[in-house]
Amino acid sequence: MSISASYPPAFRRMINDGDPKDIEPVLDKDKDIHIPVIDLERLNKEILREACKEWGIFRLENHGVPLELTSQLQEISESLLSLPFEEKRELFAAVNSPLSYFWGTPALNRSGDALKRGGTQASNVNMLEGFNVPLSKLPASTCCDDGAQHSKLESFRVLIEEYGKHITRIAVSLFEAIAQTLNLDLSGDRRSELLSESTGIIRVYRYPRSSSVDAAGEALGMEVHTDSSVISILKEDETGGLEIMKGEEWFRVKPVANTLIINLGDMMQAISDDEYKSVKHRVKKKDMTRERHSVGYFVFPERDCVIKSSNYKPFTYSEFEAQVQVDVQALGTKVGLPRFHPKSPLFL
Numbered sequence: 001m002s003i004s005a006s007y008p009p010a011f012r013r014m015i016n017d018g019d020p021k022d023i024e025p026v027l028d029k030d031k032d033i034h035i036p037v038i039d040l041e042r043l044n045k046e047i048l049r050e051a052c053k054e055w056g057i058f059r060l061e062n063h064g065v066p067l068e069l070t071s072q073l074q075e076i077s078e079s080l081l082s083l084p085f086e087e088k089r090e091l092f093a094a095v096n097s098p099l100s101y102f103w104g105t106p107a108l109n110r111s112g113d114a115l116k117r118g119g120t121q122a123s124n125v126n127m128l129e130g131f132n133v134p135l136s137k138l139p140a141s142t143c144c145d146d147g148a149q150h151s152k153l154e155s156f157r158v159l160i161e162e163y164g165k166h167i168t169r170i171a172v173s174l175f176e177a178i179a180q181t182l183n184l185d186l187s188g189d190r191r192s193e194l195l196s197e198s199t200g201i202i203r204v205y206r207y208p209r210s211s212s213v214d215a216a217g218e219a220l221g222m223e224v225h226t227d228s229s230v231i232s233i234l235k236e237d238e239t240g241g242l243e244i245m246k247g248e249e250w251f252r253v254k255p256v257a258n259t260l261i262i263n264l265g266d267m268m269q270a271i272s273d274d275e276y277k278s279v280k281h282r283v284k285k286k287d288m289t290r291e292r293h294s295v296g297y298f299v300f301p302e303r304d305c306v307i308k309s310s311n312y313k314p315f316t317y318s319e320f321e322a323q324v325q326v327d328v329q330a331l332g333t334k335v336g337l338p339r340f341h342p343k344s345p346l347f348l
């Protein structure tokens, strides 16, 4: 099977199926940047505070996720993602599970299906595909068939569940430490209201090996965005492509083996009263000869927990999410926190 048969048809005309050696290397214009490093076994609150305030993103080492688990998960994910497109689609539709397969956009609805985009962005295809996995629904999802692909899917489910336990543990520890740096009161159930484990989602992404490039000779993987989460945790492979905005400039974050990338999302920005920032980021692939694989984890407040802060009108995560979906469908893009800013002309 040619590799492009596993890509969504909308990607195929943009994919070069030739010998990777024939693909011209791309000029590398963006600058590299070293983001702060946090050691989970020896958490230093001052370094953590600085990383959240100045960067909104940091690298995590000594996180305790077994290497074996990550590589098994990567292997099975790659194997499922490289199935022929139609087979992948049918497999995920057939198992009647909360898992979904998506492509062309990271903006999904609550069922994990791609949102139709409006506005001038309607035709912008993000060159990515992936599986969306809501962790709390995972134990209930069962496989109905003992075919080879279904048993692969079952192994994927088991590995994701295990990975999800580790990553949830990390998110909770980091959130508690970050809350201390903000002197947040987490008494009673407040911790699990602000960071609700049951909302955790994992997304396994694949960015095609080579694709059409922009004027700068770079392939758009994922458009510029901030995450809506409290905390996001990214495991990327060694291909690279993640970029962050610092000041008014874009910088490339180089991959480092055995580490995770933590970024703060919009909910953390609001909870911290804008003290900590939800970092703007994107994926732009420069190495056209290889696919990029990454695994993202996103965790949110409880749906009806009210987030109060001085710069935004009080809102629940449900309201925020609904507004994002309305904006993506009407304007083609997320507006995010400015929608809830009382002084903003965007305030509804």
Ligand SMILES: O=C(O)CCC(=O)C(=O)O
Pocket (backbone or CB within 6 Å): 106, 203, 205, 222, 227, 234, 236, 242, 281, 282, 283, 294, 295, 296
């Ligand atoms: O795949 C990546 O490296 C980035 C993913 C990301 O930013 C997201 O899913 O929000």
Ligand SMILES: [Fe+2]
Pocket (backbone or CB within 6 Å): 225, 226, 227, 232, 281
């Ligand atoms: Fe993101």
